[in-house]
Amino acid sequence: MTLTKDAAQAAKVASNKQSEFNTRLRASFQQLLAFASLLALVLFFSVASSNFYQAANLSNILLSTVVTGLLALGTTFVIITGGIDLSIGTGMTLCSVMTAVFMTQLGMPMIVGVLCGVLFGALMGGINGFLVAFLKIPSFIATLAMMMVAAGLALVISGTKPIYTNEVAGFQKIFALGKSIPGLVIPNAVFILFAAAIVAGLLLSKTILGRYTYSIGSNMQATALSGVNVTKWTVLIYTVAGCFTGLAGVIATARLNSAQPAGGAGLELQAIAAVVIGGTSLAGGKGSIIGTVIGALIMSVLTNGLSIMSIPQEWQQVAVGVVILLAVYLDMMRRKKATN
Amino acid sequence: MTLTKDAAQAAKVASNKQSEFNTRLRASFQQLLAFASLLALVLFFSVASSNFYQAANLSNILLSTVVTGLLALGTTFVIITGGIDLSIGTGMTLCSVMTAVFMTQLGMPMIVGVLCGVLFGALMGGINGFLVAFLKIPSFIATLAMMMVAAGLALVISGTKPIYTNEVAGFQKIFALGKSIPGLVIPNAVFILFAAAIVAGLLLSKTILGRYTYSIGSNMQATALSGVNVTKWTVLIYTVAGCFTGLAGVIATARLNSAQPAGGAGLELQAIAAVVIGGTSLAGGKGSIIGTVIGALIMSVLTNGLSIMSIPQEWQQVAVGVVILLAVYLDMMRRKKATN
Amino acid sequence: AEAPVANGKTYIAIVSKGFQHQFWQSVKQGAEKAAKEFDVEISFEGPDKETNVQQQMDQLNNAMAKNPQALALAALDSKAAEGVLQDAKGKNIPVIAFDSGVDSDIPIATASTDNKAAAAEAAKHMAELLGNKGEIAIVGHSQTATSGTDRRDGFVDYLKTNAPDIKIVDIQYADGDQAKSTDAAKTIMTAYPNLAGMYGTNEGAAIGVVNAVKEAGKTGKLVIVGFDSGKAQMDAIKDGLMAGAVTQNPVGIGYETVKAAVAAIKGEKVEKVIDTGFYWYDKTNIADPDIAANLYE
Amino acid sequence: MSKKLLRISGVNKSFPGVKALSEMQLDLNHNEVLALVGENGAGKSTLMKLLSGIYVPDSGTFEIDGQEVAINGTKHAQELGISIIHQEFNLMQDLTVAQNIYIGREPRRAGLFLSERALNRKARLLFDQINIDLDPKDRVGDLTVAKQQMVEIAKALSYKSRILIMDEPTAALNDAEVATMHDLIRNFTNEQTGVIYISHRMDELKAISNRITVIRDGAYIDTVDTESTTMREVINLMVGREISGNQRPASQTPSDEVVLKVSGLETKGFLRDINFELHRGEILGFAGLMGAGRTEIARAIVGADRISAGTIELKGTEVSIGNPAIAASLGVGYLSEDRKHLGLLLERDVKDNIALSSLKMFSRMGVINDKAMKSTAATYIDKLRIKTPSSAQTAKNLSGGNQQKIVIAKWLVKDCEILIFDEPTRGIDVGAKEEIYTLLNDLVAQGKSIIMISSELPEVLRLSHRIAVMSEGRLTGFLSNAEASQENIMELATQNTTGAVLTPLPASSAQRSTS
Ligand SMILES: Nc1ncnc2c1ncn2[C@@H]1O[C@H](COP(=O)(O)OP(=O)(O)OP(=O)(O)O)[C@@H](O)[C@H]1O
Ligand SMILES: Nc1ncnc2c1ncn2[C@@H]1O[C@H](COP(=O)(O)OP(=O)(O)OP(=O)(O)O)[C@@H](O)[C@H]1O
Ligand SMILES: [Mg+2]
Ligand SMILES: [Mg+2]
Numbered sequence A, B: 001m002t003l004t005k006d007a008a009q010a011a012k013v014a015s016n017k018q019s020e021f022n023t024r025l026r027a028s029f030q031q032l033l034a035f036a037s038l039l040a041l042v043l044f045f046s047v048a049s050s051n052f053y054q055a056a057n058l059s060n061i062l063l064s065t066v067v068t069g070l071l072a073l074g075t076t077f078v079i080i081t082g083g084i085d086l087s088i089g090t091g092m093t094l095c096s097v098m099t100a101v102f103m104t105q106l107g108m109p110m111i112v113g114v115l116c117g118v119l120f121g122a123l124m125g126g127i128n129g130f131l132v133a134f135l136k137i138p139s140f141i142a143t144l145a146m147m148m149v150a151a152g153l154a155l156v157i158s159g160t161k162p163i164y165t166n167e168v169a170g171f172q173k174i175f176a177l178g179k180s181i182p183g184l185v186i187p188n189a190v191f192i193l194f195a196a197a198i199v200a201g202l203l204l205s206k207t208i209l210g211r212y213t214y215s216i217g218s219n220m221q222a223t224a225l226s227g228v229n230v231t232k233w234t235v236l237i238y239t240v241a242g243c244f245t246g247l248a249g250v251i252a253t254a255r256l257n258s259a260q261p262a263g264g265a266g267l268e269l270q271a272i273a274a275v276v277i278g279g280t281s282l283a284g285g286k287g288s289i290i291g292t293v294i295g296a297l298i299m300s301v302l303t304n305g306l307s308i309m310s311i312p313q314e315w316q317q318v319a320v321g322v323v324i325l326l327a328v329y330l331d332m333m334r335r336k337k338a339t340n
Numbered sequence C: 001a002e003a004p005v006a007n008g009k010t011y012i013a014i015v016s017k018g019f020q021h022q023f024w025q026s027v028k029q030g031a032e033k034a035a036k037e038f039d040v041e042i043s044f045e046g047p048d049k050e051t052n053v054q055q056q057m058d059q060l061n062n063a064m065a066k067n068p069q070a071l072a073l074a075a076l077d078s079k080a081a082e083g084v085l086q087d088a089k090g091k092n093i094p095v096i097a098f099d100s101g102v103d104s105d106i107p108i109a110t111a112s113t114d115n116k117a118a119a120a121e122a123a124k125h126m127a128e129l130l131g132n133k134g135e136i137a138i139v140g141h142s143q144t145a146t147s148g149t150d151r152r153d154g155f156v157d158y159l160k161t162n163a164p165d166i167k168i169v170d171i172q173y174a175d176g177d178q179a180k181s182t183d184a185a186k187t188i189m190t191a192y193p194n195l196a197g198m199y200g201t202n203e204g205a206a207i208g209v210v211n212a213v214k215e216a217g218k219t220g221k222l223v224i225v226g227f228d229s230g231k232a233q234m235d236a237i238k239d240g241l242m243a244g245a246v247t248q249n250p251v252g253i254g255y256e257t258v259k260a261a262v263a264a265i266k267g268e269k270v271e272k273v274i275d276t277g278f279y280w281y282d283k284t285n286i287a288d289p290d291i292a293a294n295l296y297e
Numbered sequence D: 001m002s003k004k005l006l007r008i009s010g011v012n013k014s015f016p017g018v019k020a021l022s023e024m025q026l027d028l029n030h031n032e033v034l035a036l037v038g039e040n041g042a043g044k045s046t047l048m049k050l051l052s053g054i055y056v057p058d059s060g061t062f063e064i065d066g067q068e069v070a071i072n073g074t075k076h077a078q079e080l081g082i083s084i085i086h087q088e089f090n091l092m093q094d095l096t097v098a099q100n101i102y103i104g105r106e107p108r109r110a111g112l113f114l115s116e117r118a119l120n121r122k123a124r125l126l127f128d129q130i131n132i133d134l135d136p137k138d139r140v141g142d143l144t145v146a147k148q149q150m151v152e153i154a155k156a157l158s159y160k161s162r163i164l165i166m167d168e169p170t171a172a173l174n175d176a177e178v179a180t181m182h183d184l185i186r187n188f189t190n191e192q193t194g195v196i197y198i199s200h201r202m203d204e205l206k207a208i209s210n211r212i213t214v215i216r217d218g219a220y221i222d223t224v225d226t227e228s229t230t231m232r233e234v235i236n237l238m239v240g241r242e243i244s245g246n247q248r249p250a251s252q253t254p255s256d257e258v259v260l261k262v263s264g265l266e267t268k269g270f271l272r273d274i275n276f277e278l279h280r281g282e283i284l285g286f287a288g289l290m291g292a293g294r295t296e297i298a299r300a301i302v303g304a305d306r307i308s309a310g311t312i313e314l315k316g317t318e319v320s321i322g323n324p325a326i327a328a329s330l331g332v333g334y335l336s337e338d339r340k341h342l343g344l345l346l347e348r349d350v351k352d353n354i355a356l357s358s359l360k361m362f363s364r365m366g367v368i369n370d371k372a373m374k375s376t377a378a379t380y381i382d383k384l385r386i387k388t389p390s391s392a393q394t395a396k397n398l399s400g401g402n403q404q405k406i407v408i409a410k411w412l413v414k415d416c417e418i419l420i421f422d423e424p425t426r427g428i429d430v431g432a433k434e435e436i437y438t439l440l441n442d443l444v445a446q447g448k449s450i451i452m453i454s455s456e457l458p459e460v461l462r463l464s465h466r467i468a469v470m471s472e473g474r475l476t477g478f479l480s481n482a483e484a485s486q487e488n489i490m491e492l493a494t495q496n497t498t499g500a501v502l503t504p505l506p507a508s509s510a511q512r513s514t515s
Helices: A005-034 A036-048 A055-080 A088-105 A110-133 A139-158 A188-206 A208-218 A220-225 A230-256 A267-277 A289-308 A313-339 B005-034 B036-048 B055-080 B088-105 B110-133 B139-158 B188-206 B208-218 B220-225 B230-256 B267-277 B289-308 B313-339 C022-038 C053-065 C082-090 C115-130 C146-162 C178-191 C203-215 C231-238 C250-265 D044-051 D074-079 D097-101 D116-130 D145-158 D175-188 D202-208 D231-239 D294-301 D324-329 D339-343 D350-362 D370-383 D400-413 D430-445 D457-463 D486-493
Strands: C011-015 C041-045 C070-073 C095-099 C109-112 C134-140 C166-173 C195-200 C223-227 C244-248 C273-275 C278-282 D006-015 D018-028 D032-037 D059-064 D067-069 D082-085 D163-167 D194-198 D211-216 D219-225 D258-266 D274-279 D283-288 D309-314 D317-319 D332-335 D418-422 D449-453 D466-471 D474-480
Touching (some): A036 A289, A036 A313, A055 A188, A055 A230, A055 A267, A055 C178, A088 A139, A088 A230, A088 A267, A139 B267, A139 B313, A188 A208, A188 A230, A188 A289, A208 A220, A220 D324, A230 C178, A267 A289, A267 A313, A289 A313, A289 C178, A313 B139, B036 B289, B055 B188, B055 B289, B055 C053, B088 B139, B088 B230, B188 B208, B208 B220, B267 B289, B289 B313, C022 C250, C070 C250, C082 C095, C109 C250, C115 C146, C115 C166, C115 C223, C115 C244, C134 C146, C178 C203, C203 C231, C231 C244, D032 D044, D032 D202, D044 D163, D044 D194, D074 D082, D082 D145, D097 D145, D163 D175, D202 D231, D211 D231, D274 D474, D283 D294, D283 D430, D283 D457, D324 D332, D350 D370, D430 D449, D430 D457, D457 D486, D474 D486
Parallel strands (some): C011 C041, C095 C109, C195 C223, C223 C244, D018 D219, D032 D211, D082 D163, D163 D194, D418 D449
Antiparallel strands (some): D211 D219, D258 D274
16 A cells, blocks of 8 residues: 555545535436426426416416325325325315314314314324234235225215315415415415425425335335334324325315315326326335425426317327326436436 | 265155145145135125025126226236236226227228237237336336326227227127026126136246246346346236236127227226235235136125125225225235245 | 015115216205105115216126116116116016116106206307307316216307307316316416306316316406306305306106106006206396205205 | 466446446456455455446456457356356245246246246256255245355356356355355366355365455455465455454453343244343354254344244343334344345435434434434444445445445444344455454443354354354354364254255365366
């Protein structure tokens, strides 16, 4: 060795610093580029139709993102653990029914009703978590079963009739239009979505819960052998995910002024698509909230834009499929470039 | 070492033989028990309703298994490779439309039309395989996109109207009631399902394609490193899976005497549920055709039985969910016992 | 609920096109009312979605397995149901069609409304309110189900022949889901800022249109006509958000269906066509007893 | 033959942020076993992956028998007669042994149909030939790490290859098995063939290799003749500094306090009547042939496997440990022998892996203090000489030995009273081993207690105060450090044994035979 040990050490520290900086730079570059597909879509539609890039329409897009977006936030957690949640669609419907029941039939004040609606989502999530973690039922099956159970219960509890919430004071405001940013009329629901996204992002990146979410998804057995109570944490993670489903149910109720007992099925696939388009891996261990938000926005920009262009609906479906493929493919290419 | 090599060898051979025998015994015991959930269900419904265990109703059950069963057969391959196929539901619809188009608008003779219908399914499967293996798009997303594309194309091609096939000579016979076993009126479609199951079973257990299906699902990288052309084989496996989707489309057309352009969405979840109830692991590498057939039967016995019992439909959904959970849970317990 | 034979009650199997939505629930209600009145047992089932033709076939088969004395059916596709109809005929089980006609001579009676005529009625009012001119759009509930296509076509055809200056600029389908319909309607309004009117082809679609107009802050600027009833739609009409809507008589359909089935079982003569009618209702007549009887909350 | 069997020169390979190889060179003669040594992260595996067509070099030439070749893809490498046993397993867990070995080359009928019988026969023939004891029909996922290693070896030997690359094939093997595997290698090498052999076990280099090539930090250092070089010189070349070592532990006597007492422990179908005590400040070594049940004892104690009988006492109080989380909360940590499947979060970064067991330590009210995590990670990266560009590097991008260091660091961070280390130095280079030994001795000096399972007898002998020897699920004896020797350990380890996994070849074949 020509270098003394100390000098070598110093050089190593320096080069560590350098490469760490590079890693960071690359990461933020990636983050920046993640918007690429979204921006490309927005640009395309803006050129294709003059009605697209209008304050009112942008607000439409945001609004139509709220419910799927919230569902996608919750399911991001589940997917990062390596699981999947098919119950969020009809589960949201059940939460919506329960929220309405709490506020009308049980006469709870608005705030309490909203809280209970969210908690009911947490309960459903907890049950999913219990099935997955304690009974070791594969999450696909556990949540598929819950999907059916929730759909049935929503009909049973509501008596297959919508439950109207007109009388609940202030409830509609949750969804209503806000005037916070002049020019752009952004409904409160959109703020709720972004607030929820920030909470989800912090949970995932800054807390133990988030760290375990990634660890379990990356290697459950190794996490368990490292002394982490994987069972307990899995239930907790699913419970947290359930809160978002509950919130989505509450917001859907506020928007429609009623709980609609049927439907919701199919939303889960949209939400999962948003998550995966956002770069979260279904194999678990990888993913981010910002990605999910972008994914959800891509989905709704796409639906809105094609519809604005008055493309026949059957072709719209084809186009959405193709664009999803392209978006994911380009995103993968980009990632590959960024890591090479 | 105290023993001579020969003696040790002999002892080992003997103990190997013994343990091999035990393994076999256990395996067949397991196979036998796999029917347990199914038999329990049949028994329960037979007691619960006198209309259940009737030749005509049993034939109903078999009949309602045909389409989901065929879809489940195909998707078993995909799931064993560690993938998933969400496109089978609407893909089947598109195959159905194409079959009708081939036979009516293009005037192909029945046999040719049927063949082309199946081949069209293979083509769709091949495209899925291409997306997954060549472009490395996660199968969940690739097939989700294909699900949308197929749904759209089915509407476009059919002009959103059913295409009737009454005029196609002999076509209805494919599905029609057969009289092969006196007393039990078994429709031809059921024989087709069982024949397809046998073919699928042989493909999976006796051919190279089957071996690579398991191998890719077990460890794709290792398989590739061993010099297997994983890309090529993945495309092939998806293509084979597509054939079953095509066949399901043909049979659905024959049953309804028409190609229905909308719908099919949702069938994929039923088919996947059948596969998983049958013990195939969504993680890949493990699974069997016999399991899938049993899983599909469990699903249709359940739906039929609850309906025969005239249980209100909203409760039926709840019950199906709960029974799926129970079936999978008991199956897992059984397996655990059998391997301990 | 089982054992229709055991307790000797007459059993009628009803297979509808759906069960989750209000319309079908009202049909069921009417059927149950008649069942009580005539002291018969009924079962009521329908597929999850109006596109699930196979599921309806399975339900029909299941219904036949229960050995009903009569079968009532709202076929998603009558040709697809041909086999079951033949089966029923072979077993001498009378078949009553409801909601939409069955394209076959096996059903001895059909209790339905003419969706096309009803839609034309909605179109007529729309044309009047708009003074026979302007751009309008439709939010449909199904691109393929007959109820969806008839309600679209009846509306479109009427305007084509009677109000050619009204231009239908866009038709979007949203599965009768309120939230989806809202999003679709809003997008249409954005794409066509001069839109003068909108038509929703069922309860979900109509409420979606109302929501969209509210959310877009265009209350009062568009003429909205709808279909079916339901509390939200009725409120919208009372509040003047919506010009009016056409309602069929789902409760009546259910009731007449069971009544006809009972008659057929007894061997009495049944009317071949039972028209349960449709009504235009708006702010002015919504409280009339005749109309109110055909509305459901 | 004058031309070299294999010649590599001027090879460069970079990964993002890492220059793994620079101007690397190497040559391999016919009928030669060339050992390739270097510290963890020196670039050995990378070079071999270039040779076997997994990576593409940035630049450089490869010549086989004087012929320049461009290796494109694993299949091409196989066709060129290069086969490799990777450091990490590449097995299909759900397939059988025979299916794994002949994947892609299975006997077929009519091009499409498999003949399972022919396949198993072929595998059995291979096993007889190379004298490995494996059942072709066993599912690979059910085998122990050691047996899986044998499958890898059998698979590599089943190719008619000329250049056999073995990347730490003996890391999971016991001394007895190592010796027999050397016979396999000697049987393999002849005038047509050659072997590149990577190992961190210095003692075996002398036994098996003809020449030794040393690399350091991605660069070629030197090649020496094994005969004429001492291991000390090789080590100095490798690490570029003096290594002390090879004494038995300083007479730091453990206290009399019993911290762990296992009595009558049994598991369903395997472990029988296990009784032992662990004292405060003691390193209790566990020796035994592979499959003896050492790992099973460890797993049973921490609750990873269910116990069917017996009790566990910690400091005199009986405890019931249902899962490893409970064990950890009681101060018992377990480091698994299988780092890839049971130890690492491959997709996560170095600091996440190091902090995994002690996240609570790095957080307040559930919120993580990333800075604290990073500085702790940095401490251990330094202490264990983990070669990584930063603590934010993804674990899967580290070399095998450095990954192992991360799993060790994970348990060093967590303050456990009792640590159970299962093959802790698997794949770790000589230099780093010394540092780890020092750390272990420090730990017991602080009053911690360690159970150390290792297949390397010298390591067990060197570190343990007492040695427990196992055979076939039973404890066959305890030896104090003073009385223990390789010989008496082996004697206890083979008690009632019907045969090791690798049956030693008859003495005659151990001589170099030209076949
Ligand atoms: N895919 C990769 N991406 C980034 N860096 C890598 C990658 N593979 C290897 N490296 C780096 O290249 C260097 C050489 O690694 P390599 O695996 O060849 O070491 P090794 O000599 O085999 O070490 P060991 O004895 O620990 O197995 C290491 O610093 C490692 O971190
Ligand atoms: N997953 C498993 N399935 C079936 N048998 C197993 C499994 N794991 C271990 N065994 C069996 O348990 C016995 C003990 O294995 P264990 O791993 O405890 O041995 P060990 O002494 O640690 O040896 P080594 O780790 O060196 O192989 C072996 O006979 C092995 O065949
Ligand atoms: Mg290495
Ligand atoms: Mg072990």
